[in-house]
Amino acid sequence: MNIVFVGIKHAGKSSIGAAIAAEHDLLFVDSDELIEANYMLANGEKLSCREIFHKVGRENFRKLETDAIKQLIESTAEDDQSRIISVGGGVADNPGVTAEMLKQLGLVVFINVDIEYAWERVIANGVPAYLEKESDPEAVFAEMSRKRIEFYRGNADVAVDVGGSDISECVAMLEEKLEGYLL
Numbered sequence: 001m002n003i004v005f006v007g008i009k010h011a012g013k014s015s016i017g018a019a020i021a022a023e024h025d026l027l028f029v030d031s032d033e034l035i036e037a038n039y040m041l042a043n044g045e046k047l048s049c050r051e052i053f054h055k056v057g058r059e060n061f062r063k064l065e066t067d068a069i070k071q072l073i074e075s076t077a078e079d080d081q082s083r084i085i086s087v088g089g090g091v092a093d094n095p096g097v098t099a100e101m102l103k104q105l106g107l108v109v110f111i112n113v114d115i116e117y118a119w120e121r122v123i124a125n126g127v128p129a130y131l132e133k134e135s136d137p138e139a140v141f142a143e144m145s146r147k148r149i150e151f152y153r154g155n156a157d158v159a160v161d162v163g164g165s166d167i168s169e170c171v172a173m174l175e176e177k178l179e180g181y182l183l
Contacts, residue, residue, distance in 0.1 A: 001181060002076055002106025004081045006152045008145045009128075010121035011113040011171055012162065019171045020178075021084040022145035031087045034068040035061075049088065054129035066096030073104050090130075091177040099155035107181055109174070110156035115145045117164035128165070 003020075016029050021028035023169040026051050032049045053061040072085060083130060085105055090128045119141055124129060131137035153159055160177050162170045176179050 001007055002085055003178065003181060004085045004087060004102055004105045004108050006087055006091070006102065006108055006156065007089060007111040007113060007116070008118050008148050008152075009141075010118045011089065012167065013111055014088040015167050016111065016162075016170045016174060017084040019087040019167060020174060023171070023175075027081055027083045028083045029072065029083050031065065031068050031072065031085070031091075033159065034071065035088075038068060038071075039064065039114045049099050049126060050125070058130060062090075062094045062096060065091060065094055065181045069097050069101055069105075073101060076105060078113075085183070089148065092148040099151075102155065107178075109178065110152040110159040111174070112149065112153070112159060112161045114164050115149075117143050118145065177181075 005017045007013050014032070017030070018028045020026070035049055035052065038140065039052050047055065049134070051059075052064065069087065072137065076085075083106070087102065087105075091102070092096060100110075119138055122141065123138075128139050131140055134140045158177055160173055162173060165173070
């Protein structure tokens with residue numbers, strides 16, 4: 001069974017997912033890394049998701065994200081290998097990705113983190129491209145995050161509030177919550 005981690009930007013989905021996958025000998029897949037790899041194959045240019053978003057714009061990035069989710073659905077349907085899948089925080093705002101698509105991927109686990117904590121992690125890398133033109137990027141991020149949290153919480157099979165815990169505490173919380181699902 002696949003376990004799909006969702007949550008706002010910088011909730012720790014990838015770090016937690018990779019740690020749990022390694023501990024349980026499962027394949028780990030990050031949709032952002034898939035977007036980057038697909039972009040590299042198509043354009044011969046290695047860019048981060050942040051750089052791709054900046055270069056191609058919101059609408060085209062959302063298409064790349066939709067394609068990556070569809071690719072994951074197809075690839076996971078082709079075999080019985082269990083995976084931990086982390087999806088980008090923005091899929092909640094992507095009209096091309098539905099809650100049903102996330103459920104097709106597997107058990108949807110919402111990782112909830114304090115918005116203020118997530119903002120500190122976001123801003124450590126500089127203001128993201130999608131917030132560069134905002135007069136108050138922190139307020140826009142907080143409002144966007146509240147809407148995304150509502151979507152994720154409303155469509156998750158399991159929700160775990162990790163607050164601002166460190167990675168090892170988050171892994172322990174999720175393993176306890178997912179006991180019986182992890183093979």
